[in-house]
Amino acid sequence: MNNENNKNRSLNITSIGDEVTVKELNCNGAIKRRLQDLGLIEGTNIKCVLKSPSGDPSAYLIRGSVIALRNEISSNIIIL
Amino acid sequence: MGLTKSSTGLNANDKSNKLNISSDLLDNSNQVIVALAGNPNVGKSSIFNELTGLNQHTGNWAGKTVTNACGSFTYKNKTFILVDIPGTYSLYSHSKEEEVARNFICFSSSNISIVVCDASALERNLNLVLQVIEVCPKTLVCINLIDEAEKKGISVNADLLENLLGVPVVLTSAVKKIGLESLKSKLYDLAFTSKYKAKPIRYSRLTEIAISIVEEPLLEKIGTKYNTKWIALKLMENDTDLITSISDYISYDLSSDKDLTKAVFTADNLILKATNKTSSDLIISQLIKKAEAIKKVIVKTTDKNYNNRQYKIDKFLTGKFTGTLSMLVLLGFVFWLTIKGANYPSQLLSTLLFGFEDKLYQLLSYLNLPEFLLNLLVFGVYRVVAWIVSVMLPPMAIFFPLFTLLEDLGYLPRIAFNLDRCFKKCCACGKQSLTMAMGFGCNSAGVVGCRIIDSPRERLIAIITNSLVPCNGRFPTLIAIITMFFAGCFVEPLQSIFSALLLTAVILFGILMTFLASKFLSKTILKGIPSTFTLELPPYRKPQILKLIIRSIFDRTIFVLARALVVAAPSGAIIFLLANFELNGIPLLTIVSNFLDPLAKLIGLDGVILVAFILGFPANEIVLPIILMAYLSTGTLRQYGSLNELKTILIDNGWTWLTALCTMIFCLLHWPCSTTCLTIKKETKSLKWTLVSFLLPTLMGITICFVITSISRLFGLV
Numbered sequence: 131m132n133n134e135n136n137k138n139r140s141l142n143i144t145s146i147g148d149e150v151t152v153k154e155l156n157c158n159g160a161i162k163r164r165l166q167d168l169g170l171i172e173g174t175n176i177k178c179v180l181k182s183p184s185g186d187p188s189a190y191l192i193r194g195s196v197i198a199l200r201n202e203i204s205s206n207i208i209i210l
Numbered sequence: 211m212g213l214t215k216s217s218t219g220l221n222a223n224d225k226s227n228k229l230n231i232s233s234d235l236l237d238n239s240n241q242v243i244v245a246l247a248g249n250p251n252v253g254k255s256s257i258f259n260e261l262t263g264l265n266q267h268t269g270n271w272a273g274k275t276v277t278n279a280c281g282s283f284t285y286k287n288k289t290f291i292l293v294d295i296p297g298t299y300s301l302y303s304h305s306k307e308e309e310v311a312r313n314f315i316c317f318s319s320s321n322i323s324i325v326v327c328d329a330s331a332l333e334r335n336l337n338l339v340l341q342v343i344e345v346c347p348k349t350l351v352c353i354n355l356i357d358e359a360e361k362k363g364i365s366v367n368a369d370l371l372e373n374l375l376g377v378p379v380v381l382t383s384a385v386k387k388i389g390l391e392s393l394k395s396k397l398y399d400l401a402f403t404s405k406y407k408a409k410p411i412r413y414s415r416l417t418e419i420a421i422s423i424v425e426e427p428l429l430e431k432i433g434t435k436y437n438t439k440w441i442a443l444k445l446m447e448n449d450t451d452l453i454t455s456i457s458d459y460i461s462y463d464l465s466s467d468k469d470l471t472k473a474v475f476t477a478d479n480l481i482l483k484a485t486n487k488t489s490s491d492l493i494i495s496q497l498i499k500k501a502e503a504i505k506k507v508i509v510k511t512t513d514k515n516y517n518n519r520q521y522k523i524d525k526f527l528t529g530k531f532t533g534t535l536s537m538l539v540l541l542g543f544v545f546w547l548t549i550k551g552a553n554y555p556s557q558l559l560s561t562l563l564f565g566f567e568d569k570l571y572q573l574l575s576y577l578n579l580p581e582f583l584l585n586l587l588v589f590g591v592y593r594v595v596a597w598i599v600s601v602m603l604p605p606m607a608i609f610f611p612l613f614t615l616l617e618d619l620g621y622l623p624r625i626a627f628n629l630d631r632c633f634k635k636c637c638a639c640g641k642q643s644l645t646m647a648m649g650f651g652c653n654s655a656g657v658v659g660c661r662i663i664d665s666p667r668e669r670l671i672a673i674i675t676n677s678l679v680p681c682n683g684r685f686p687t688l689i690a691i692i693t694m695f696f697a698g699c700f701v702e703p704l705q706s707i708f709s710a711l712l713l714t715a716v717i718l719f720g721i722l723m724t725f726l727a728s729k730f731l732s733k734t735i736l737k738g739i740p741s742t743f744t745l746e747l748p749p750y751r752k753p754q755i756l757k758l759i760i761r762s763i764f765d766r767t768i769f770v771l772a773r774a775l776v777v778a779a780p781s782g783a784i785i786f787l788l789a790n791f792e793l794n795g796i797p798l799l800t801i802v803s804n805f806l807d808p809l810a811k812l813i814g815l816d817g818v819i820l821v822a823f824i825l826g827f828p829a830n831e832i833v834l835p836i837i838l839m840a841y842l843s844t845g846t847l848r849q850y851g852s853l854n855e856l857k858t859i860l861i862d863n864g865w866t867w868l869t870a871l872c873t874m875i876f877c878l879l880h881w882p883c884s885t886t887c888l889t890i891k892k893e894t895k896s897l898k899w900t901l902v903s904f905l906l907p908t909l910m911g912i913t914i915c916f917v918i919t920s921i922s923r924l925f926g927l928v
Contacts (some may be wrong), residue, residue, distance in 0.1 A: 132534070140609075144290070144310075146525075149468075155858055160304060161742050163302050163490075163494075163683045164299075164304055164306075164742070164744060165302040165496070165744075166491075166494045166495075167299040167302060167337070167494075168299060168334065168744060169301075169333065169334050169337065169498055169501075171494070171498050172495065179524075180521070180524055180525065180528050180747070181528070182528050182532050182627050182628055182630065182631065183528065183529065183534055183535065183628055184630075184631035186262040186612055186630075186631055186634075187627065187630050187631075187640070189524075189528075189627065189747055191517075192334075193331075193333040193334050193502075194330065194331045194332070194333050194334065194748040195331050195334055195746055195748075195750075196746065196749075197744055197745070197746055197747070198626075198627050198744065198745040198746075198747060200630070200634065200640075200742065200743065202742065203742050203744070206774075210649075
């Protein structure tokens with residue numbers, strides 16, 4: 131059995147240069163809507179491009195724009 | 211609207227949160243109202259400026275425009291009234307500014323929209339385009355910044371997009387003035403001919419069935435007057451704020467209608483059973499995929515690596531060590547340029563203006579004015595104004611353009627990115643660094659800028675702490691004191707470097723105070739947890755440097771001169787009167803300052819300084835001139851010479867290094883100026899929070915000055 135299937139990987143563990151795909155958004159309400167407005171839905175490609183001096187927030191390339199997200203949001207974006 | 215003369219000061223109090231268009235305008239069939247919408251930071255304001263000839267200030271960060279601005283232009287004898295609304299990513303509003311945008315697009319009497327897009331970021335922009343077309347079929351898509359896209363090897367097929375959507379599409383570059391005639395022409399056709407017919411946005415068969423389930427009872431209840439398909443969609447998306455607004459608009463309470471609620475429930479279940487998603491998720495993802503598909507056909511990219519250089523720069527500016535370092539160096543450098551650059555004009559102006567004082571006296575004496583009035587005008591009013599113009603104006607006129615340059619480059623969001631962790635620790639919003647940065651220019655504008663912060667609690671924190679960083683008007687005071695008291699022992703070039711370093715230190719102190727105050731507020735009267743926030747880091751843009759500098763210097767100079775006349779001149783007169791009217795043989799000024807002296811001495815100041823700060827309530831830049839005027843009026847020195855001579859005046863009146871230090875700290879930490887207070891009242895609509903904003907910096911200033919004074923006296927340091 132592959133261990134990875136049981137554990138959900140989230141966006142905040144990515145390092146600069148990693149390209150991943152969104153599996154699902156593990157949040158609700160206004161936060162989810164905000165992410166969707168920025169183009170984050172199932173199957174979206176994301177690339178981590180910057181990390182701030184403290185590591186939080188990090189910036190990601192989403193559909194052509196660079197968006198900074200705090201860890202508490204990116205830890206709820208489940209990736210494949 | 212940023213930091214133009216029309217957006218700072220009193221004018222930062224935007225007069226129209228709603229749009230007030232007089233009714234005779236609306237009735238005229240030769241006029242149309244056009245909403246200028248789009249994502250943040252796509253150049254809406256530039257397009258607005260180009261079309262209307264007005265001067266909204268633009269800047270490279272999302273959130274620059276937070277108020278509605280109106281302008282108009284004429285084409286083929288028809289008048290187009292443009293409303294520049296704040297940028298928004300979608301019609302689902304999250305912050306107050308996005309709500310302003312959304313409400314205007316959906317509910318105003320304008321039924322024509324222009325959606326401005328960034329050619330390099332079309333995919334996400336198209337999401338808003340589709341949403342706007344759904345609610346407002348008469349939409350024109352303006353794909354801006356094509357010059358930048360071209361540099362990156364991106365090309366857009368506008369004709370194909372026009373075919374796909376059924377709406378007019380133009381390619382523009384506001385900066386290079388490309389495509390604007392085409393824009394006007396197609397807008398005319400859109401508004402006054404039936405040349406264009408928007409293709410309806412179609413969803414999947416399942417979704418369309420679900421929509422019709424909701425639309426059926428809706429049509430029964432409100433008829434065909436309104437766009438029922440759109441309302442049905444919004445009911446399914448369950449955006450409660452919007453539903454309330456819609457209910458108000460159509461005068462029918464949608465959320466309490468049982469049939470509607472039941473229909474929505476049925477529709478939701480249908481979708482859930484078939485796809486395991488909520489209606490909202492399904493609808494949004496279809497729009498996004500549609501935008502993605504459209505973008506794939508109309509955009510061709512020849513160079514995949516165009517952003518690499520930007521990333522390299524950004525990696526440096528946000529790196530672990532280099533990020534913080536570059537911020538400090540940049541800050542110091544800007545201050546050094548300000549100080550150094552202001553020296554020469556300052557000397558020139560003061561020699562000129564103060565040299566003219568005697569001549570002015572002679573000239574005015576020909577008018578046979580009573581001597582008292584003559585003295586009042588020359589030694590009261592004129593002297594203060596001369597002061598403002600020669601000592602206060604040059605640094606302000608230089609700092610502003612420098613700051614604006616940084617803004618236009620796009621550097622400010624990087625600061626927000628770097629500092630977000632600190633703000634998060636204080637339970638505040640990272641966007642506060644942006645509003646704090648605006649406060650450097652003008653605290654009033656900074657307060658208005660707080661509209662970009664979604665959460666009301668965090669917005670309040672940002673508003674209350676905004677005046678803890680010095681505004682443009684306080685910089686010259688700080689610079690003058692630093693130069694006189696702390697850097698005077700050096701000679702050039704060391705002197706200006708040292709001054710810049712000290713000023714940087716003072717500003718850092720102010721920023722530290724902002725963090726502490728924010729933390730304090732969020733632990734006591736504004737308790738709460740930090741909200742989520744997303745920040746866009748736009749690509750760096752090369753600003754039109756010369757145009758920007760010239761306009762900024764011009765703007766600033768006029769603004770300061772006007773303020774000098776309106777505020778400083780009367781203050782000069784007041785000081786003169788206070789110094790020359792006597793009660794029982796003692797000048798009024800002395801009485802007042804003696805009264806305040808004991809309190810002032812406790813905090814390291816003296817009565818005169820305190821009076822000056824109080825009188826400086828309308829405008830911070832007059833504080834230092836008032837202090838000097840007050841000393842001079844009861845002294846013998848008549849002429850102004852170099853800063854060194856000024857230092858003599860101060861020392862003669864009891865100033866020590868402690869006085870200088872405490873004056874600087876109090877300058878940094880005291881009540882906001884009258885304009886800012888008015889703005890705070892307008893933004894918060896609450897006397898309570900205005901009072902808090904007034905008291906917090908004051909109490910902080912008094913406390914810290916008191917502690918420093920006490921310790922210094924205790925240890926015999928002074």
